[in-house]
Amino acid sequence: MKRVFLIVLDSFGIGEMPDADRYRDAGSNTLGTVRNSPCFTTPNMARLGLFHIDGVAEEGTSDQVLGAYARMTERSAGKDTTIGHWEIAGMISEKPLPVFPDGFPQEVLDAFSEATGRGVLCNRPYSGTEVIQDYGETHMKTGDLIVYTSADSVFQIAAHEDIVPVEELYRDCEIARKILVGDVGVGRVIARPFVGAPGNFTRTSRRHDYSLEPPKTTMLDQLKQAGFDVIGVGKIYDIFAGKGITEFVRTQNNADGIEKTLEYMKKDFEGLCFVNLVDFDMLYGHRNDVDGYAQALTDFDKKLPEILAGMREEDVLMITADHGCDPGTPSTDHSREYTPLLLYGNGIPAGKNFGTRPTFADIGATILKIFDIEPEISGKSLL
Helix, strand or coil: CCCCEEEEECCCCCEECHHHHHHHHCCCCCHHHHHHCCCCCCCHHHHHCCHHCCCCCCCCCCCCCEEEEEEEECCCCCCCCHHHHHHHHCCCCCCCCCCCCCCCCCCHHHHHHHHHCCEEEEEECCCCCHHHHHHHHHHHHHCCCCCCCCCCCEEEEEECCCCHHHHHHHHHHHHHHHHHCCCHCCCCCEEEEECCCCCEEECCCCCEEEEECCCCCCHHHHHCCCCCCEEEEHHHHHHCCCCCCCCCEEECHHHHHHHHHHHCCCCCCCEEEEEEEEEEHHHHHEEEEEEHHHHHHHHHHHHHHHHHCCCCCCCEEEECCCEECCCCCCCCCCCEEEEEEEEEEECCCCCCEEEEEEECCHHHHHHHHHCCCCCCCCCCCCC
16 A cells, blocks of 8 residues: 655755746745754754755755755745645646736726625735734724735735634635636635734734646645545645545644644555645745744654654655745745755665756655556656
């Protein structure tokens, strides 16, 4: 019974790509920043080969490597979660998803307000934690929805849970998703509920993403069509709009995501368990919290022995990322970086350096190879 556990450490980049300057990300290196924090200790990822990867290797690195490893290049045009995950699953996006640095067109907001019955506040790029502090009190007085974006292709809607019940906020996001198509078809509409009083607002864990459906076949579709299980843990279901998923569970944070992954490791299934751990990006990368990011990686690394112990004879573990988000740069946005790939398990040659790969899609092609499925996606199997 073959099982692959693919874990995405959201935003764990390992150094600028050659075209980083086109994205205003020259010099970005998420790993390079956080490894200098006193909170950073990752001996288990080191044993899987993290510090042997091209461009990451350090002097004195032990040769005792249990896993195989590679440096992954994003070929798609972009640096956001949606495009990164789609490419991991074998779909390369030649055209970037639209972004709105000056806010969304008035006709979009008018259609949204008419359909929801609520006005709109803000409508410009903003930090998610700052926007609720600056607009939260007005929102509570008027009931207007806080709409904002970022450097990513997102339409985010923040609302206080006492003013707009979460289920209503979710419906508002579904309305926005139907409006935002074509030239304004952002990658994700995101519900951002919050609680608290003016001056002390905090976001809750009931965030929910509404993504575009991938327009092409992905390795998830091929696995499902071949009769294999495709299990999404965290925001995987949302990123793929449910396409190609057979079962899913949402998570509250990294710790919850890891525990739910460990629970699936105890279950009998055949196929893929696709996991996203979002805290690295959401809580630390976007907030330029170097020590917090480093500690989150240390916490994940401490759970790796338990994950490895839960693997069965035919299991394969893959650890990667979808983009960067260097917390040490002035920017609070994603960064155009290479990502790591660590592989361990059945049929994986220990100590093998697969070099610098031309696309994240090689991951999807490798997974299809493990299940003896002829790829109908981009990418080439490492095996």
